[in-house]
Amino acid sequence: MQTPTLRDVADAAGVHPATASRALNPATRGLVNADTARRVIKVAESLGYRPNPIARGLKTAKSGTVGLVIPDLTNPLFPPIVRGIEDVLEPAGYSGLIVNTDNDPGRERAQIEQLRSRQVEGLIIATALLDHPLLAQLRREGVLMVMVNRRPDGIDVPSITPDDATGVELAVRHLADLGHRRIAHLAGPLQTSTGLVRARAFRSAIRDRGLDDDPDLVEVCTYWSEEAGAVGLRTLLDRGTEFTAVVAGNDLIALGCYDVFAERGIDCPSEISVVGFNDMPFLDKLRPPLTTIAIPHQQIGAEAARLLLDAIADPARPARSVLLPLSLVVRGSTAPPR
Amino acid sequence: MQTPTLRDVADAAGVHPATASRALNPATRGLVNADTARRVIKVAESLGYRPNPIARGLKTAKSGTVGLVIPDLTNPLFPPIVRGIEDVLEPAGYSGLIVNTDNDPGRERAQIEQLRSRQVEGLIIATALLDHPLLAQLRREGVLMVMVNRRPDGIDVPSITPDDATGVELAVRHLADLGHRRIAHLAGPLQTSTGLVRARAFRSAIRDRGLDDDPDLVEVCTYWSEEAGAVGLRTLLDRGTEFTAVVAGNDLIALGCYDVFAERGIDCPSEISVVGFNDMPFLDKLRPPLTTIAIPHQQIGAEAARLLLDAIADPARPARSVLLPLSLVVRGSTAPPR
DNA sequence: CCTGTTGCTGCAATCGACTGCACAATCCGC
DNA sequence: GCGGATTGTGCAGTCGATTGCAGCAACAGG
Known part of the structure; x- marks a missing residue:
């Protein structure tokens, strides 16, 4: 015995399929006598009727x-x-x-x-x-x-x-509040809208707070990846510019920073602070647990x-x-x- | 102009929809003259025809x-x-x-x-x-x-x-090869088939290799979670039984162990080794990076x-x-x- | 020249639900 | 008691593709 169709319901309720259809559809139920509608609905339930969305879709184009x-x-x-x-x-x-x-x-x-x-x-x-x-x-x-x-x-x-601009602002403010003056940014690729928006927001947040606005403090990563993040931080470090904190374009880039810290024996957070972006799972398990901007995915x-x-x-x-x-x-x- | 239907294709090719249908369906193509079929297919392509799976589904019940x-x-x-x-x-x-x-x-x-x-x-x-x-x-x-x-x-x-039994066996063998004799197991809940299978496999792997088979070395966690893992390891530690390595029921339980290590100042891996199970993402970012059993998800x-x-x-x-x-x-x- | 195949194509019904239209029943007012 | 409005219900066609069956043409064999 297959799933019952509209026909089966109609037969069982002693009405025409068209009437059954109208009774079952809340939008057209008004066209049907209330008693009839009730009866049809009851029969449909007892039969375990489920409209076939495929058939419905064919007619309604939905x-x-x-x-x-x-x-x-x-x-x-x-x-x-x-x-x-x-x-x-x-x-x-x-x-x-x-x-x-x-x-x-x-x-x-x-x-x-x-x-x-x-x-x-x-x-x-x-x-x-x-x-x-x-x-x-x-x-x-x-x-x-x-x-x-x-x-x-x-x-x-x-x-x-996500309101990236405000997110970046949040990160910068947090670091500024801690006393950082020279904050670097490892931006994501600027071809991506996210990368661009965050990089711009970074500059304006820095200016707004009157922190050191040095173009050398911004490095653009080629991908949103750990490796690209590591490369970015190395370039920044090798450039010789001083900085005490990094705002990473996203968590993966921040993870790349961790790799460089290990590599060069830099202590985080005492020597350099890092803020990530996204709040991926398990960030709290890192050493040190990563401070980041959470996005309500x-x-x-x-x-x-x-x-x-x-x-x-x-x-x-x-x-x-x-x-x-x-x-x-x-x-x-x-x-x-x- | 809407998506073309089978009718449109048939009209454009100068055949009946039924013929077009047969020509387009590889299974029934043999019933149609090869030339006709070719023509229909070409027309269908040029029109950008895509069969409507809803309509098809209605008839074929697929x-x-x-x-x-x-x-x-x-x-x-x-x-x-x-x-x-x-x-x-x-x-x-x-x-x-x-x-x-x-x-x-x-x-x-x-x-x-x-x-x-x-x-x-x-x-x-x-x-x-x-x-x-x-x-x-x-x-x-x-x-x-x-x-x-x-x-x-x-x-x-x-x-x-996944072949859990062999996985556990792999973990135990690795630890045994490193020289561990007293290996503990933080099992997952035994109501879950995975928990049970792994726990059983652990006992038999231990026996097979002639390692110390002590019931006190096995602790069952109430959930597959970090907290439960931490609780489990604490119980194990507080019991006073000696052990130098832990096979965790899964990675989350292993993560719980990390928490306890931090809490009690235990160094991993020099004092206690840990093996996880699942190879979740980002395990390589932990300190220390977690050795684990990878499942080909x-x-x-x-x-x-x-x-x-x-x-x-x-x-x-x-x-x-x-x-x-x-x-x-x-x-x-x-x-x-x- | 006629019958019997074979090969290809068209006809029409079908899947299950929806809906415009027609028709029947009921009710109202005058 | 009749015309007209108001419900309520049934009929039949539709969506797009598939498929059993019938029909038609070409061709082979007798």
Whole structure:
């Protein structure tokens, strides 16, 4: 015995399938006699009827799914975001289809094509790479989208981004409060919007507080990686510029600093303080535990999902964008300068 | 202009939709004149035709989706598994629908119900909790399933599990080779199959190598957590039994040991060596970097997906189960005893 | 020249739910 | 007691692709 269909319910309740359909759908229930509706609903329950979303989707052109485009689920940044998204999607009767692009533009195109052919109702895009032409094209074709972690410039797409500027400000203020005057910045790649925003915010935070604003104190890393962070710090150190603290572009870069500290016998935090960015898991297990800026990843995901659901409900609504506040997590890698 | 439908392709190629359908489907292509087929395929390409999986699913009763039931995506254990699954699913034209159960049986039931109503063709289950009644019921109802990380006893369901026993054996051998004779074990909860299997494997590995087999050297932790690990190690220490090395049930438990070392001023590895289990990310950043047993999570996922696809292709095939080999990753937390 | 194959294509029904329209029943006021 | 409004329900077509069956043409064999 298979899952019962609408027909079965209708037969059992002694009504026409059309009537059963209307009775079961809250939006059209008003068209049906209240008694009949009740009866149909009861029968449906007793039979364990579950509407077949595939059949429904065919007629209504809605699939109840949205696509999540991320670079790599394995990157600890994304699971909390995805979790936040799912937590909002699920109660709304939607599910997410995840694709990993590995930051490969070709793959990205293909995957998005896949998602579209699966009739997703919208896209949540968390990849930085996405080239504008594709984005603009999707926009033109009326594909609903929400961007995560990245502000699309020039294109009118809703986005959720952490308030990086304030985050950096928080880090700088913390170090300044501890008494640091010469603070260095290991920036992430400036091609990424995050890298750029944080680097700019760093300069202005330094100026605002009247600290030493020396271009030599900023070094740009080629990737958001540990190795790149290590290379960056070495360059900074070898340059001979004095500094007592480092604001790293993200936690991985900060981790690279740890490697250099070990390598050169530098003590953290007594000789150099470090602040990371992201609050990845297990940072508290490091020696010393890393002080960092926490990003509410799960909230970001949840907010993104909400925005997308809004857009699905009313595609005409203008693109809204959200900036989520960050917080400083003080641990052991920061201390007053000697 | 919308996505072209099969009709559009057929019209453009001057054939009947039925013929177009057959030409496009590799399985039925043989029924169509080779020239016609070629022409249809060409037209389809030039129009950018993509079959609508929803419509197809309605007729064929296949959705091209499978359900992934996991406790919590945020747990670093799962992203690589999911990634491995997706990597196999995608080229096969399938997608995975992820649900998080948070180890709540009620949620688990509801979520699985959700997945079934979405017409998933099979389930990959990675939760430990899943109570047998539900499992057995699903089995009876003909739902295709594959279990990950857990061997279903008594029920005939394919499963993919890491070869825990050999893993433990590897850890013990490594310590024995370093010269340790009195090795302790901080076991995970024995209600979990993993906890039990590892604990048993520990005893037998110890015996096999003729090391000191003292019941006092084994302590069972109440959870797979850092806190529980710390509690476990304290109990072990306070008991006064001598030992120079610890095999932890998993990495989190090992992390708990680190906390106790800091607390009591014990030096690792010179006073006590520790081996973890799982090889979570960033373990190499700890002080000292944790020696551990690496589990091929991604492969586990990939293998699970393959098994499920096999089952979908031929549901009659008997349940096959796979045991995946583990490997020892030697880092800084193990050294010869003093 | 007729019958019987073989090979290809078209017709139409089907999957399950939704929905515009028509029709029936009921009720109201005059 | 009749016309007209108001519910409530049924009919049938639709979404897009698949598939059993029928039909048609070409061709071989007798």
